[in-house]
Amino acid sequence: MLWTGWGAAPPPPPAPTAAPEAVNESPLSTSDTYQLRAAIDQWMAALSARQPNAISGYVMSDLQGAFQGAPADYDADAFERSVKLSFAGAAGADTVDVWSNDIEELVGSGDMAMVRSTRSYTRTAAGGRATSVKMRLLEVYRRHDDGSWRMARFFGFPG
Structure with a gap:
C-alpha cells in the first residue's frame, strides 16, 4: 500500500535478521588483482587482433549484460555475435583495430570482483583515417573453474 501522507504512517520496515557480509571481509589478494588486470589486458589484445x-x-557461459541504447540485453551468445560483427566490419588487413582499457576501480572478495573502467x-x-568510440563499463568477474577470471555481468554506456 502506498502511503500518501494522509492518515496513519505505514509501519517501519522489519529489521534485518542477519548482518550483511561486507565485500571486503576477504578482499582480493594482490595476486588475484594482477591476474584480473592481466586477463583484461589479454582480452583487449585479442579484440585488437580480431580473435573471435x-x-x-x-x-x-551465463553472461548477462546491458548497454545503454542497445535494443535488447546481452547473453553470452548475443555478446559473441556482437563482437564478431565488429570484426566483420573491418575493411581488410590494412585496417587496424586498437582496444584499450583504463581501470578506475577494482574491488572484490573471494571469487568475485567488480571493475569500473573506461x-x-x-x-x-588505410590512409590514416581513425574513428574512435569510448565506453564506460561496470563489469562483474567471477573466478572460473580453471582459475581464470571471466566476465559474468556488465553494464555499459557511451562515455
Missing part, C-alpha cells in the same frame, strides 16, 4: 575464439576464454576502441583505416 578468445570470447569463450573471457566470458562466463574502454576505448579505435579503428584506423
Whole structure:
C-alpha cells in the first residue's frame, strides 16, 4: 500500500535478521588483482587482433549484460555475435583495430570482483583515417573453474 501522507504512517520496515557480509571481509589478494588486470589486458589484445575464439576464454557461459541504447540485453551468445560483427566490419588487413582499457576501480572478495573502467576502441583505416568510440563499463568477474577470471555481468554506456 502506498502511503500518501494522509492518515496513519505505514509501519517501519522489519529489521534485518542477519548482518550483511561486507565485500571486503576477504578482499582480493594482490595476486588475484594482477591476474584480473592481466586477463583484461589479454582480452583487449585479442579484440585488437580480431580473435573471435578468445570470447569463450573471457566470458562466463551465463553472461548477462546491458548497454545503454542497445535494443535488447546481452547473453553470452548475443555478446559473441556482437563482437564478431565488429570484426566483420573491418575493411581488410590494412585496417587496424586498437582496444584499450583504463581501470578506475577494482574491488572484490573471494571469487568475485567488480571493475569500473573506461574502454576505448579505435579503428584506423588505410590512409590514416581513425574513428574512435569510448565506453564506460561496470563489469562483474567471477573466478572460473580453471582459475581464470571471466566476465559474468556488465553494464555499459557511451562515455
